[in-house]
Amino acid sequence: xxxxxxxxxxxxxxxxxxxxxxxxxxxxxxxxxxxxxxxxxxxxxxxxxxxxxxxxxxxxxxxxxxxxxxxxxxxxxxxxxxxxxxxxxxxxxxxxxxxxxxxxxxxxxxxxxxxxxxxxxxxxxxxxxxxxxxxxxxxxxxxxxxxxxxxxxxxxxxxxxxxxxxxxxxxxxxxx
Amino acid sequence: xxxxxxxxxxxxxxxxxxxxxxxxxxxxxxxxxxxxxxxxxxxxxxxxxxxxxxxxxxxxxxxxxxxxxxxxxxxxxxxxxxxxxxxxxxxxxxxxxxxxxxxxxxxxxxxxxxxxxxxxxxxxxxxxxxxxxxxxxxxxxxxxxxxxxxxxxxxxxxxxxxxxxxxxxxxxxxxxxxxxxx
Numbered sequence: 001x002x003x004x005x006x007x008x009x010x011x012x013x014x015x016x017x018x019x020x021x022x023x024x025x026x027x028x029x030x031x032x033x034x035x036x037x038x039x040x041x042x043x044x045x046x047x048x049x050x051x052x053x054x055x056x057x058x059x060x061x062x063x064x065x066x067x068x069x070x071x072x073x074x075x076x077x078x079x080x081x082x083x084x085x086x087x088x089x090x091x092x093x094x095x096x097x098x099x100x101x102x103x104x105x106x107x108x109x110x111x112x113x114x115x116x117x118x119x120x121x122x123x124x125x126x127x128x129x130x131x132x133x134x135x136x137x138x139x140x141x142x143x144x145x146x147x148x149x150x151x152x153x154x155x156x157x158x159x160x161x162x163x164x165x166x167x168x169x170x171x172x173x174x175x176x
Numbered sequence: 177x178x179x180x181x182x183x184x185x186x187x188x189x190x191x192x193x194x195x196x197x198x199x200x201x202x203x204x205x206x207x208x209x210x211x212x213x214x215x216x217x218x219x220x221x222x223x224x225x226x227x228x229x230x231x232x233x234x235x236x237x238x239x240x241x242x243x244x245x246x247x248x249x250x251x252x253x254x255x256x257x258x259x260x261x262x263x264x265x266x267x268x269x270x271x272x273x274x275x276x277x278x279x280x281x282x283x284x285x286x287x288x289x290x291x292x293x294x295x296x297x298x299x300x301x302x303x304x305x306x307x308x309x310x311x312x313x314x315x316x317x318x319x320x321x322x323x324x325x326x327x328x329x330x331x332x333x334x335x336x337x338x339x340x341x342x343x344x345x346x347x348x349x350x351x352x353x354x355x356x357x358x
Contacts, residue, residue: 016234016235018234019234019235019236020232020233020336020337020340048277049274052270052273052277053270054294055273055290055293055294056266056269056273057196057198057199057200057265057266057269058196058199058203058262058266058269059196059199059203059236059237059263060236061235062263062266062267062270065267065271066270066274069271070274077271085235085236085239085259085263087234087235088234088235088236088239088240089235089240089259091233092233092235092240092243093243093244093247095233095244096243096244096248096255097247099248100247106355107352107355109355111348112225112226113351114228114347114349114351114352115225115228115229115231115232115344115347116221116225116228116312116314116318116347117228117314117318117321117325118228118231118339118343118344118347119224119225119228119231120224120305120308120309120312120314121305121321121322121323121324121326122231122326122329122336122339123227123304123305123308124301124305124306124322124326125325125326126301126329126330127298127299127302127303127305128298128302128326128330128331129329129330129333130294130297130301131298131302132330134291134295134297134298135295137291139292140291140292140295143292143295143296144295144296144299146296147295147296147297147298147299147302147303148300148303148306149299149303150299151205151299151303151306151307152302152303152307152310155213157209158205158209158300158303159198161296161300162200162296162297164296165292165293165299166289166290166292167289167292169288169289169290169291169292170288170292172288173285174288
């Protein structure tokens with residue numbers, strides 16, 4: 001069942017404003033709407049496409065583009081991408097404007113400093129959640145811990161940690 | 177923006193192009209690496225403050241970050257350059273992957289490699305949070321808040337909207353109280 005272009009665009013626009021915390025928070029809602037309620041995708045396709053979007057570099061919000069492509073080809077991809085990005089970007093633009101207007105207010109600096117725990121707490125939590133999801137083989141938690149230690153204590157590029165992780169994954173597969 | 181250097185529009189585009197192209201396993205840790213460590217456009221504190229705001233708003237965290245930081249540097253042109261740079265490479269790569277996936281299905285070797293990368297990428301988010309936390313030296317009440325927020329999100333899996341609605345005002349309130357007393 002293929003939706004009309006407008007329907008597709010508006011659906012992803014609505015998802016955009018629900019995505020507080022980025023795409024990982026959005027995944028359950030996106031599944032509910034695209035698979036359960038609209039029936040535009042089946043369950044297996046959804047989860048495989050989502051994993052694919054996660055494996056690629058860059059923001060996981062692009063899972064929306066991938067879903068759009070599966071639903072409606074290149075046109076669907078373009079509409080889904082525009083829909084998922086535009087409303088949130090307009091909101092961020094507006095908030096950045098308020099920030100500038102309020103720059104002189106005594107409370108704006110401390111209020112922004114108050115958001116630091118949210119940034120760090122959620123960053124750490126996403127590490128735990130991703131680590132849990134990635135713990136598919138016995139070595140995985142050790143790779144996660146080793147990589148965390150490497151990033152924290154060293155100033156070398158994180159790419160070394162990712163490459164080492166990938167090689168260890170290959171090694172485990174070759175042996176096992 | 178204090179004494180930090182303001183990048184040109186072209187530099188913004190290239191910087192965010194680099195973040196997007198490198199950002200395996202989420203862009204937050206990579207954005208910190210590029211903006212704070214390798215390019216030095218933002219201090220550790222400026223990065224964490226703007227990121228906190230970007231996370232409270234709906235939409236991709238670093239996407240919001242790019243819009244706001246771009247506007248602060250060069251208005252609309254800055255925002256477009258940062259956002260465009262950020263999404264360009266990942267979009268091309270992920271679409272190429274979909275085409276390959278539709279063609280060849282799943283190769284077990286690639287699958288095994290990607291599982292290892294995923295495990296290391298998770299550690300990257302943890303390591304970046306630790307590194308930022310130790311450099312910023314937040315006051316004790318903020319350290320408690322960081323641990324509570326991480327536990328709510330990772331252990332109890334509380335929906336993010338609730339964490340932000342409840343912990344956001346508490347954290348801002350504590351920071352305002354501290355600023356008033358100082």
